[in-house]
Amino acid sequence: MKVGLFVPCYIDQFYPRVAVATVELLERLNCEVIFPLNQTCCGQPMANSGFAGLAKGCNKNFVENFSNFDYVVSPSGSCVLHIKEHLTDENEDAALHIRRHVFELTEFLLDVLKVEKLPSNFPHKVGVHVGCHGQRGLHVCSMSELVASPFSKPEKLLSMVKNLQMMLPERWDECCGFGGTFSVFEEAVSVKMGKDRIREHKENQVEYITSTDVSCLMHLEGILRRKKSDIRVIHIAEILNAI
Amino acid sequence: MEHNKRNHSALSAIFNEDEKRVDWHDETLWFVRSKRDRAVHNVPEWEQLREYGSEIKNHTLSNLDQYLIEFEKKARSNGIHIHWAEDAKEHNEIISEIIRNNQVKHVVKSKSMLTEECDLNSYLTSQGIEVIDTDLGEYIVQLRKEHPSHIVLPAIHLKREDVSNTFHSHLHTEKGNNNPQYLAEAARQHMRRKFIFSELAITGVNFAVAETGGFVVCTNEGNADMGAHAAGIHIACMGIEKIIPKAEHLGVFLRLLTRSATGQPITVYSSHFHKPRNGQQMHVVIVDNGRTRQLGRPDFRNSLKCIRCGACFNTCPVYRRSGGHSYHSAVAGPIGAILNPNINMQENADLPFASTLCGSCSNVCPVKIDIHDQLWKWRQALTKKGHVSSGKRLGMKMMSFVVSYPSIYRVAGRTGRWIMRYFPSLLANKTINSWYKQREMPVPPRQSFRTWYFKNKK
Ligand code: SF4
Numbered sequence: 001m002k003v004g005l006f007v008p009c010y011i012d013q014f015y016p017r018v019a020v021a022t023v024e025l026l027e028r029l030n031c032e033v034i035f036p037l038n039q040t041c042c043g044q045p046m047a048n049s050g051f052a053g054l055a056k057g058c059n060k061n062f063v064e065n066f067s068n069f070d071y072v073v074s075p076s077g078s079c080v081l082h083i084k085e086h087l088t089d090e091n092e093d094a095a096l097h098i099r100r101h102v103f104e105l106t107e108f109l110l111d112v113l114k115v116e117k118l119p120s121n122f123p124h125k126v127g128v129h130v131g132c133h134g135q136r137g138l139h140v141c142s143m144s145e146l147v148a149s150p151f152s153k154p155e156k157l158l159s160m161v162k163n164l165q166m167m168l169p170e171r172w173d174e175c176c177g178f179g180g181t182f183s184v185f186e187e188a189v190s191v192k193m194g195k196d197r198i199r200e201h202k203e204n205q206v207e208y209i210t211s212t213d214v215s216c217l218m219h220l221e222g223i224l225r226r227k228k229s230d231i232r233v234i235h236i237a238e239i240l241n242a243i
Numbered sequence: 244m245e246h247n248k249r250n251h252s253a254l255s256a257i258f259n260e261d262e263k264r265v266d267w268h269d270e271t272l273w274f275v276r277s278k279r280d281r282a283v284h285n286v287p288e289w290e291q292l293r294e295y296g297s298e299i300k301n302h303t304l305s306n307l308d309q310y311l312i313e314f315e316k317k318a319r320s321n322g323i324h325i326h327w328a329e330d331a332k333e334h335n336e337i338i339s340e341i342i343r344n345n346q347v348k349h350v351v352k353s354k355s356m357l358t359e360e361c362d363l364n365s366y367l368t369s370q371g372i373e374v375i376d377t378d379l380g381e382y383i384v385q386l387r388k389e390h391p392s393h394i395v396l397p398a399i400h401l402k403r404e405d406v407s408n409t410f411h412s413h414l415h416t417e418k419g420n421n422n423p424q425y426l427a428e429a430a431r432q433h434m435r436r437k438f439i440f441s442e443l444a445i446t447g448v449n450f451a452v453a454e455t456g457g458f459v460v461c462t463n464e465g466n467a468d469m470g471a472h473a474a475g476i477h478i479a480c481m482g483i484e485k486i487i488p489k490a491e492h493l494g495v496f497l498r499l500l501t502r503s504a505t506g507q508p509i510t511v512y513s514s515h516f517h518k519p520r521n522g523q524q525m526h527v528v529i530v531d532n533g534r535t536r537q538l539g540r541p542d543f544r545n546s547l548k549c550i551r552c553g554a555c556f557n558t559c560p561v562y563r564r565s566g567g568h569s570y571h572s573a574v575a576g577p578i579g580a581i582l583n584p585n586i587n588m589q590e591n592a593d594l595p596f597a598s599t600l601c602g603s604c605s606n607v608c609p610v611k612i613d614i615h616d617q618l619w620k621w622r623q624a625l626t627k628k629g630h631v632s633s634g635k636r637l638g639m640k641m642m643s644f645v646v647s648y649p650s651i652y653r654v655a656g657r658t659g660r661w662i663m664r665y666f667p668s669l670l671a672n673k674t675i676n677s678w679y680k681q682r683e684m685p686v687p688p689r690q691s692f693r694t695w696y697f698k699n700k701k
Binding site: 007009010011012013014015016017019020023035037038039040041043045046047048049050051052053054055056057058060061132133136137143144145146147148171173174175177178179180181182183184185186187188189190191192193194196218219221222223225226 | 251252255256258259262265269273280283284286287289290558560561564565595596597598599600601602603605606607619622623625626627631635636639640642643645646647648649652656659660677678680681682683684685686687688690691692693694695696700
């Protein structure tokens with residue numbers, strides 16, 4: 001199976017280890033992983049700031065890079081949601097094909113590869129942060145607001161990892177406050193939201209906070225490091241890839 | 244925009260100066276959200292009920308003219324006077340005319356967000372007419388010359404001691420007595436006199452039923468009833484979207500409303516008004532005030548489904564940490580952020596950006612308004628109309644350029660990481676870099692993923 005790997009810009013530059021873990025994990029599960037070299041961005045930062053109209057060149061480039069794969073996979077729920085909902089291009093068929101075949105990593109592992117067990121081992125106490133776009137947008141897990149049966153793809157995968165102790169905060173699906181440009185234009189509320197998430201994880205005495213979204217983790221890590229906390233952030237791909 | 248003090252970002256930064264108070268505000272509202280969760284999880288058919296609510300409202304919005312005319316006809320034949328107001332000004336004028344024609348001096352008002360939206364109180368006060376808000380929360384904010392900070396819980400931003408101080412200076416209660424029962428009793432005694440002397444009562448409307456020409460007012464304190472039953476004249480004010488086709492639809496909406504609002508199965512008083520009693524005058528003022536304009540915007544029309552339950556406020560992590568007044572509008576919170584740009588784009592251009600688009604609002608909304616999608620769409624509409632700072636526009640244009648050309652993108656990424664790695668101080672300026680104020684920047688690694696990929700996989 002030929003998988004196109006989409007690596008959002010901030011992962012490429014600041015969190016390459018997440019993309020490396022994604023490649024290694026998918027290859028171990030017998031996928032042929034290709035990183036199209038001319039990829040740039042999904043266009044979300046512009047669109048969420050009200051400039052979806054400026055994303056044309058970006059979209060065109062995305063379609064050119066990713067139209068020849070069975071699946072497009074990314075370790076970022078937020079970017080995947082954006083592509084799924086908003087990718088348009090003159091080449092309509094190609095854009096539609098991508099929108100239908102783009103997957104966030106945990107969905108891809110469970111829904112496409114049907115992973116049932118993993119050799120992973122991660123002997124740590126880990127707090128789970130649910131990224132809103134993956135959850136309420138892509139439905140990688142159930143939502144506390146809705147009257148529906150509970151499920152969680154990230155938790156299902158984490159439960160396959162040996163020696164991992166999973167911890168959920170009481171408000172297990174409250175937003176961390178990143179929100180793209182919200183994090184700078186609404187700095188006070190954004191940071192307060194992040195601090196409140198961290199407080200709950202700290203009360204649970206976790207060593208790591210994990211998530212399906214690096215953007216949430218980058219925001220939380222920024223606050224943790226400023227506070228000189230020893231809690232670390234780690235993307236779910238890194239945990240699943242740990243042996 | 245970023246420099247305008249009257250914007251959400253600046254006002255919420257002020258609200259956040261007192262972190263303990265923010266925690267208290269957040270927890271108080273989260274408590275209401277949790278009560279809502281418990282209530283709705285006790286109704287197995289909850290999601291179906293939301294779907295019914297949504298569909299009834301969609302249908303009604305598509306046939307609004309017809310149902311409004313039907314309502315008017317029925318209500319008139321029941322002896323109710325119907326008035327139509329195109330905007331807030333007309334609404335206020337109609338009410339003040341009724342007051343003048345009847346030579347009324349004392350008016351009591353129960354909670355109505357529409358009269359807040361139209362700023363009726365200041366209008367009447369400027370005409371020398373005394374209006375007393377009889378909902379306890381509204382009464383408190385009225386004494387403090389503030390506006391409600393929440394559509395269901397108007398004084399939720401105030402602590403007991405704030406109320407105690409306010410009552411001490413206005414009602415001469417004991418200083419420092421924060422006992423809620425004592426304070427409520429003091430308000431009750433004061434208000435009772437107002438009820439007895441009032442000649443005219445103004446109420447809102449939760450649901451107006453086309454089929455019967457009647458309307459329903461929901462309160463927990465019974466103050467709407469007390470007002471309407473004691474005074475000789477009852478004026479009920481409603482937006483055009485309050486209409487529902489049939490009485491049986493109340494079976495859906497009354498179940499949805501209070502569970503969503505406070506977690507109660509139903510409001511303490513759900514009062515049905517059908518006609519004036521002997522000797523009483525009953526008026527209904529039906530108000531547009533921009534609603535038909537919203538109805539004409541395909542992306543935003545279904546915001547008119549709103550039944551004003553306030554659930555989207557209670558669940559919103561941003562609202563809970565920024566307080567209602569930071570939305571500088573009668574209706575705050577997520578729903579306010581999609582309604583207010585319709586009323587005034589320029590002044591409310593900041594509100595659709597006061598969100599992380601987490602989507603929790605759309606999930607709790609009992610009539611399934613796609614609130615967070617509309618926030619996103621308002622962002623597009625506002626920037627298109629030019630309601631955005633030139634700095635932000637330029638930044639986005641630059642970004643658009645960089646991400647359209649892979650080779651430029653690669654250079655930009657490398658340069659950015661290189662600068663951050665070797666000259667972190669360039670970015671570590673708290674005044675120009677609001678990320679850095681309370682957060683560290685990510686540590687740039689030695690090599691990007693792209694470089695790793697070249698070395699290991701190509
Ligand atoms: S938008 Fe929905 S949740 Fe918000 S107040 Fe209106 S009905 Fe309630």
